[in-house]
Amino acid sequence: MKIYISNYLSHSISIVDYETLETEREIVLNNNIYPHHFCVDEQDGKIFIPSLINGTLYAVDIISGKILDSVSVGGSLSQIFMHEDELFVSNEDTNSIYIINKYTLEPVTMISVDDMPHGLGYDQKNKKLYVPCINSIVCIDIENKIIYKKIDTDFKAWHLEIDQKKKEIYVSTLDGKVVILKEDNLEIINTFYELLLPVQIRFNYKDERVYISDLGYNQIKILDYKLGKYIGKIKVNGIPQGLEISKDYSRLFVSDTENDEVKVYDTKTNQLMKVIHVGKEPTTIVCL
Template sequence: MKLYISNYLSNSISILDYKDFKTEEILLDDGTYPHHFCINKKQKLMYLPSSINGIMYILDLELKKIIDSMSIGGNLSQIGISKGELYISNEDSNSIYIINEHTLEPVGIISVGETPHGFDFNEKENKLYVPCKNSIYCIDTLSKCIDREIKIDFKAWHIKVDTKKNEVYVSTLDGSVIVLDGFNMKIKHTINQFLIPVEICFNYSKSEVYIADLGHKKVVILDYNNLEIKGEIKINGNPQGLAISRNEELLFVSDTQNNSIKVYNAINHMFINEIKTGKEPTTIICL
């Protein structure tokens, strides 16, 4: 029942126990600047790519310190784990780096389109979806080859895979969220009522989709079945990261303006609590 938060400007990781809302902060080395991360829950390791110096850091969550690092180079943006391999997007080289998680040896590099900021896996289908400027890629994680590429008229950046419907939600810098069919990569829906949409998460028990709109300072609530807007949560700050508790009863929003995590009841969307973090909390992961 823990929430992990990367604090970009304070070079730290906050850990929130959302049973009692108590927090602890792990201070990292100066210059780390954690923006995104992923966690091996079994090994209790956190992998943190730095966009500043091109280094991936390994944080031991039990020892609460960096135990190893690897120089990759470039503007490292996002990281994820799939079947014992680390995938890291590099915005400078327009590529996805693949590294063996256990040996830290390189597995391969996949060239994609311009500025691959984020990505997401569909583990059931062995696919990796990568949004780029004016294009989206589907990569087979077994063969390490590009399975499909589509050109779009949007500057895609954040992405979330819905494994239930095998659909891919992509937020764009153009103020739209597009939804693609995960099999043929064709656009099924385009939703335009945003300013700067960022993170996306699903509440399957309530049949809702949450989208953080940084520009309008709110979280937009979509009906999962028809994608119509059914409500909103005003944040009074800058919402960026989103996560939902495992029982889908709590919604967590990182507020980079107020340096806090805001907690909402996912049943009635009412505000519950605000917990202070380090400076500029970005990514949040709920375990």
């Protein structure tokens, strides 16, 4: 099992061994590639990286670290999602989702959404992709490549995570809230305050916990999954941004963009297990 980390200002991807929590190697990219987000295709041995600055999507070989192919999309590319043989890329400048063939990097189609689409959340069972925009949430049917439904909001949606068990959507907002909606009709059912700038959200179904990284307050907020209320926090000596949880829910990985580290916490005790030094300004973490 490997852990992949994008280092935005180092123009690199760190690869960490899950068992030892030691860095195996670092893929150093070109200086014009700013990896904010990425996805990994382990079967084909590729990492797909949308560069936030130059509007180009890159396919990078995992083993050699070489760029295999690239395509200029234009605009500010934010997040990427892979489904079967297609890549879905959010573009904040053109207010759209680009769909690209992952083998050829040729464009398939483009779906216009609302202002500044950023994070992406996928419901695997229903094959729906949810896109948070500044004043709306858009649901895309990825098989038919159409907008299935959407809701206008009075909050500034930024990132979101799908609760696959309860069929709910947790949305972090730029105005300091986490909003929970029913997936079927996008009705708001709860709102959490006491946050400053929440970013990513992860579910621990084993221990019935929800983790929210708050880079404004430099901490990880913890919710009781069943009761829907705050039960604790993890103080981070730095600026937490990216979150990932291991498949067995025993470890929580947090990217610290201030200290250029990934911090690993034991989910039973919330105690710091390990500090992994990576590149400059680590953002996204992927555990496979």
